[in-house]
Amino acid sequence: MVMEIHLNDVVRLRKKHPCGNYEWRVVRVGADIGIQCLECDRRVLLPRRIFEKRVKAFVSQGRVSPPAGHEA
Numbered sequence: 774m775v776m777e778i779h780l781n782d783v784v785r786l787r788k789k790h791p792c793g794n795y796e797w798r799v800v801r802v803g804a805d806i807g808i809q810c811l812e813c814d815r816r817v818l819l820p821r822r823i824f825e826k827r828v829k830a831f832v833s834q835g836r837v838s839p840p841a842g843h844e845a
Contacts, residue, residue, distance in 0.1 A: 776825045778802055781835030783811070786827045790815070796832055 782799040789795050794812035801807025806824040809816045819827070 776828070778806060778821075778824075779835040783832040783835075784808070784828050785830045785832055787829045788827070795829075799835065 778799055780799055780802060784797055784799065785795050786797060790797075790810050790812070792810060792813040792815070794810055796811045797808040797817075798811060799806060800809045800816065801818070804821060805818050806821055807816060807818050808824070
């Protein structure tokens with residue numbers, strides 16, 4: 774099953790970043806997932822499959838917007 778990932782989701786990864794932080798913000802969604810460290814602002818691009826393996830938990834969910842062309 775494919776994990777639902779949205780822009781601005783904050784996730785906790787299994788391994789910590791060299792700066793000492795575990796939490797990242799999702800900045801790009803597609804075949805590759807772009808994430809940004811909340812401590813040092815470093816950006817990393819991971820294949821979706823690798824990203825899904827490394828996610829330990831969702832800290833907060835980004836805002837889900839309706840598909841283009843649909844009014845809420």
